[in-house]
Structure formats: structure tokens, C-alpha cells
Amino acid sequence: MTRIDPLIYIIEPFGGSVRWHNPNLPHVFFDDAAVTRGDGVVETLLLSGGRPANLARHAQRFARSAEQFGLGPIDTEHWERAALQLAEEWEDRHEGVEARCTWTLSRGRASAGVPTAWMVATPISETVRGQRDNGVTVMTTGRGYRIVEDEHVPEWLPQGAKSLNYATTMAAVRHARARGFDDVIFVEDDRVLEGATSTVIVVSRSGALRTPPAGRGVLVSTSQAALFAAAHAQGRKVKEKKLLIDDLLSADSVWLLSSTRRGARVRAIDGHELPAGQHDTEIRALIEEALTAG
Amino acid sequence: MTRIDPLIYIIEPFGGSVRWHNPNLPHVFFDDAAVTRGDGVVETLLLSGGRPANLARHAQRFARSAEQFGLGPIDTEHWERAALQLAEEWEDRHEGVEARCTWTLSRGRASAGVPTAWMVATPISETVRGQRDNGVTVMTTGRGYRIVEDEHVPEWLPQGAKSLNYATTMAAVRHARARGFDDVIFVEDDRVLEGATSTVIVVSRSGALRTPPAGRGVLVSTSQAALFAAAHAQGRKVKEKKLLIDDLLSADSVWLLSSTRRGARVRAIDGHELPAGQHDTEIRALIEEALTAG
Numbered sequence: 001m002t003r004i005d006p007l008i009y010i011i012e013p014f015g016g017s018v019r020w021h022n023p024n025l026p027h028v029f030f031d032d033a034a035v036t037r038g039d040g041v042v043e044t045l046l047l048s049g050g051r052p053a054n055l056a057r058h059a060q061r062f063a064r065s066a067e068q069f070g071l072g073p074i075d076t077e078h079w080e081r082a083a084l085q086l087a088e089e090w091e092d093r094h095e096g097v098e099a100r101c102t103w104t105l106s107r108g109r110a111s112a113g114v115p116t117a118w119m120v121a122t123p124i125s126e127t128v129r130g131q132r133d134n135g136v137t138v139m140t141t142g143r144g145y146r147i148v149e150d151e152h153v154p155e156w157l158p159q160g161a162k163s164l165n166y167a168t169t170m171a172a173v174r175h176a177r178a179r180g181f182d183d184v185i186f187v188e189d190d191r192v193l194e195g196a197t198s199t200v201i202v203v204s205r206s207g208a209l210r211t212p213p214a215g216r217g218v219l220v221s222t223s224q225a226a227l228f229a230a231a232h233a234q235g236r237k238v239k240e241k242k243l244l245i246d247d248l249l250s251a252d253s254v255w256l257l258s259s260t261r262r263g264a265r266v267r268a269i270d271g272h273e274l275p276a277g278q279h280d281t282e283i284r285a286l287i288e289e290a291l292t293a294g
Numbered sequence: 295m296t297r298i299d300p301l302i303y304i305i306e307p308f309g310g311s312v313r314w315h316n317p318n319l320p321h322v323f324f325d326d327a328a329v330t331r332g333d334g335v336v337e338t339l340l341l342s343g344g345r346p347a348n349l350a351r352h353a354q355r356f357a358r359s360a361e362q363f364g365l366g367p368i369d370t371e372h373w374e375r376a377a378l379q380l381a382e383e384w385e386d387r388h389e390g391v392e393a394r395c396t397w398t399l400s401r402g403r404a405s406a407g408v409p410t411a412w413m414v415a416t417p418i419s420e421t422v423r424g425q426r427d428n429g430v431t432v433m434t435t436g437r438g439y440r441i442v443e444d445e446h447v448p449e450w451l452p453q454g455a456k457s458l459n460y461a462t463t464m465a466a467v468r469h470a471r472a473r474g475f476d477d478v479i480f481v482e483d484d485r486v487l488e489g490a491t492s493t494v495i496v497v498s499r500s501g502a503l504r505t506p507p508a509g510r511g512v513l514v515s516t517s518q519a520a521l522f523a524a525a526h527a528q529g530r531k532v533k534e535k536k537l538l539i540d541d542l543l544s545a546d547s548v549w550l551l552s553s554t555r556r557g558a559r560v561r562a563i564d565g566h567e568l569p570a571g572q573h574d575t576e577i578r579a580l581i582e583e584a585l586t587a588g
Binding site (some may be wrong): 006023028029030031034037038040042069070102104122143144146154155164167169171175 | 302
């Protein structure tokens with residue numbers, strides 16, 4: 001396959017036109033808050049068939065993240081239009097090739113005092129496509145800290161916001177990979193939280209869907225929301241519910257859900273194998289349908 | 295005062311020459327791990343009188359940070375040489391102007407798979423110079439999480455490492471500033487941890503120095519190490535010791551210590567005023583001496 005160049009739009013964060021940027025040139029300055037302290041917010045979407053998937057939910061979470069970090073309010077329609085334009089241009093250039101689309105809004109350059117913003121499309125990697133098809137092995141791990149009880153959460157703390165601060169999470173993933181696992185599931189004692197960059201979905205023997213409630217160490221998931229909406233429309237039971245590691249081991253199947261990988265079936269947890277479930281085929285189809293829809 | 299341009303060196307992370315970079319041009323690519331997930335390590339030093347202050351301790355912590363994030367081993371002598379060269383060039387251009395010098399080592403571009411590295415000098419800001427002279431008011435706040443006990447810390451967790459992930463900390467500082475405070479001190483219940491980008495130093499009525507022990511939510515401090523070494527050489531008592539908020543309120547004086555601001559006397563904590571202490575003059579001189587030495 002020939003190498004496919006990324007497609008980059010520089011965004012006027014609060015409105016105005018987008019500007020194509022040559023991907024072979026840098027565009028971020030040394031004093032941009034994204035670089036100096038990861039001080040910005042991010043969304044990652046799937047571009048499929050010339051359209052951004054699950055667009056409204058991503059735009060809403062992006063707006064909330066920006067608000068929480070004092071970068072808002074943003075004009076979500078402006079970002080949605082840019083994503084639609086990017087998806088169309090991507091499809092024109094690379095028909096039938098799915099892409100990962102990242103939105104970044106940073107506090108901007110210290111010397112300028114205005115936010116910087118951009119949007120990038122890159123092809124979905126081989127690894128991600130392989131994990132969609134073949135599933136993943138995971139290890140569970142604590143995070144090294146515990147979220148405090150709600151009444152002790154400081155009012156300044158950005159909650160349910162997706163920032164650029166992922167260095168520690170990536171250290172966990174590197175550790176897992178070095179030990180032969182594909183991914184991690186974060187736990188607090190035996191309580192299941194979330195994947196490194198994904199949401200844990202459990203399918204019960206009866207075909208019902210469960211996920212740990214968002215908040216307290218679990219990011220609100222756009223993918224889980226889309227999946228549950230589609231499942232509910234099919235008449236399937238869905239519920240946010242506290243889950244223990246044992247609930248995963250005894251489930252019909254466990255999936256890691258995220259925008260660009262969509263669903264990866266968990267094949268083993270800490271070395272305990274999870275054999276194929278009886279609902280796998282329908283769940284896989286349901287995930288694909290829910291996470292490629294606009 | 296005329297505007298002083300930053301001075302930027304692009305660094306070959308593992309050896310080789312440095313390269314001057316035009317500060318009016320960007321040099322960071324959209325897919326650099328520093329930008330996409332704050333996945334890199336950082337040090338900030340003072341350049342004073344044509345020399346980097348406290349150089350060896352910064353180089354050692356930088357090396358440890360890199361090691362903890364799987365970016366090492368690095369050649370500390372290479373980084374020290376670059377800093378010496380930068381400090382000299384800065385002094386040639388701007389004699390007598392103190393500078394803040396930042397070292398960044400990022401995991402690099404996703405498409406390249408090699409680290410990127412650079413070093414920047416910028417003038418010490420008016421705000422920082424004002425806080426050195428006039429002190430700061432602070433608010434105390436929890437972090438929203440608790441570090442787990444040592445035996446539950448996962449082995450992959452980078453400890454005592456200074457990464458680019460400062461977005462949440464900066465949210466606390468913005469909150470404090472919006473309420474009329476200059477800075478924050480993080481606490482766990484009534485136990486004192488550290489400042490947002492500084493170390494808490496308490497001077498007792500007898501002139502002894504105390505600081506909370508590093509680890510468990512407190513970063514190892516190069517400034518505190520330099521200060522304690524200089525104080526000890528003077529025959530002053532120094533000790534790492536658990537400190538409560540009440541210990542701060544009853545102290546002779548409290549200081550926030552960091553490389554470029556050096557010492558800022560805490561004038562008030564959560565609205566409780568801390569009047570000038572009897573040791574202030576000597577402590578101020580000691581801090582200045584300890585934190586400008588090579």
C-alpha cells in the first residue's frame with residue numbers, strides 16, 4: 001500500500017474558515033500550551049464513508065472539555081462543519097479508506113494568549129484493524145491513585161474532560177505491551193474502571209450490555225453512548241452498573257470500545273482466557289453499525 | 295524595555311551538535327507525542343550571569359524522568375554542555391538579563407519513532423520578579439485524588455518524574471488567580487504536599503528549615519536540595535518532615551521555592567496573614583545564593 005499523507009486543517013478556534021496545512025511542515029510553536037504542559041482538549045473520531053461518525057456526541061464532549069478547562073464556550077457547529085469538510089476531502093483523496101480524525105484545541109502560545117486549534121486525519125493503522133478482527137489481551141492494573149469522594153472533589157477540577165495529558169496512561173500501555181499484553185483495563189481494587197483509551201463493555205449471558213458508570217475515574221464515553229442507543233433501539237437491555245473483575249471473567253463477552261478501533265473483543269484478562277461468546281456475531285455487527293453512523 | 299526574543303536550540307537527544315532555531319518559526323509537528331499526549335519530560339532552570347544555576351541536580355532529575363518514562367538513558371553531559379552554551383550565548387546577547395531555560399525531551403513523532411528535544415531561554419517575567427520581591431498569597435486545595443500506599447503503587451507508574459502533563463495543575467492555579475490568590479499549595483486533608491510548580495519550605499522560630507518529604511504526591515525538588523545543602527553548610531538545621539497546614543500558620547516564615555522564581559515568601563494562606571518573620575533577611579539571602587550557584 002502506498003503511504004497516505006495526513007490531512008491537516010488549521011482551525012480558527014471561534015469561527016472563520018479552515019486552512020489546509022502541509023503535513024510535511026511543523027505548525028506548533030515551542031511556547032504553545034499543548035507542548036509546554038499538555039494544556040488543551042482533544043477528541044478522536046472515525047471518518048468512514050466520507051462522514052465523521054458519532055459527530056454530535058463528540059462535538060458535545062469537546063465543548064464540555066473546553067468549558068471545564070476554561071477554553072470555552074466553543075462554537076460546536078463550526079467544528080462540526082470543519083470535520084464534515086475534512087471527511088469529504090479525505091474521501092475524495094482516498095476513497096474507501098477509513099481515517100482517524102483528531103481535534104485539538106490548546107490554550108495557545110504564551111506569547112499570543114489566544115487558543116490554537118487544528119484537525120488532523122490519518123489512516124487507521126494496521127494494528128487497530130488487526131485488533132478489531134482478532135481482539136486483544138489485557139492486563140488489569142491500578143492507577144496509583146484513588147479519586148476522592150464527590151464531596152471532596154475540588155471545584156476547579158476539570159471533570160469528564162478529555163485533555164492532552166496521557167503520558168502516564170501511555171506508560172501503563174507500554175508496560176503491558178512489554179509483557180505481551182495488547183492493552184490495559186484500569187481497576188480500583190477489584191472494581192473495573194476503563195481501558196487506557198477505551199470503555200469497557202460487558203455482554204451478559206442473556207445478551208444485555210453493561211458498562212461502569214462514568215465519573216470517579218471513568219471518562220464519559222461517546223462510543224458507549226452510541227452503542228447503548230443502538231442496542232436499546234433493538235430492544236436489548238443496557239445499563240450503567242458497577243462491575244468487578246469477576247463479572248468480566250464470567251461474562252458472555254467483554255469488549256473495549258473506542259471511536260477508531262470501534263470494538264475489540266477481550267480474549268484474555270491477566271492470562272485468564274475468555275472464549276468466544278454466544279452473542280459475539282450480533283454484538284460485533286451492532287458495534288460496527290453504532291460506531292460508523294453519523 | 296525592548297522585547298527580548300527567545301533563544302532556541304534544537305537538540306540531538308542522544309549526542310551531536312545543537313542547532314539554533316528561529317523563534318519566529320514553529321518546529322513541533324502535529325504528531326509529536328509532546329503535543330498529542332504530553333508524553334515527554336521537562337526541566338526548567340535559571341540562567342544567571344551567563345551560567346545555568348543548579349545544573350547538575352537538574353540534569354540528574356531530567357535523566358531520571360527520562361528513565362521513568364522509557365526515554366532514557368540520556369547523556370546528561372550532552373545536555374549540560376548545551377545548557378552552558380545557551381547560557382553563554384544568552385549572556386552575550388542580553389548581558390545581565392536573567393532567563394528561564396526549559397529542556398524538553400519528547401517521545402517524538404509517531405511517524406518517526408525517535409525522540410525530539412529542544413532547549414529554550416526566555417527572559418524572567420515581570421510577574422515572577424514581582425513575586426520574588428513582594429511574596430505571594432496562596433490558597434490550599436486538595437488534588438481530587440489520593441496517592442495509594444507504596445505497596446499498591448503499580449510498577450509501571452513513573453515516580454519522581456517531571457512530565458509535560460500540567461493541565462490539571464494549571465486549572466488549580468487559574469481558579470486561585472480568579473479568586474485573587476497568586477498561587478496554590480496542594481494538601482491531602484491537612485497534610486501539606488507542594489506548590490503548583492514549587493516546593494514548600496517552612497522556617498521555624500529557631501531558623502531551622504523544614505520541607506515535606508518527596509514521594510507520595512511531592513516531586514523531588516532540585517531547588518530544595520540546593521537550599522538545604524547551602525543551609526547545612528552554614529550550620530543551619532534542615533529536615534524533611536511531614537507538615538500540617540497549622541505548622542505553616544505558626545512558622546516564622548513560609549516560602550515557595552522553584553528554579554526561576556527562586557523564593558517567594560508566602561504572605562497569606564487561605565486569607566490568614568503571615569507577617570514578616572524574624573529570619574526573612576537571612577533566608578532571602580540564603581535562597582538567592584543557593585539558587586543562583588552553578
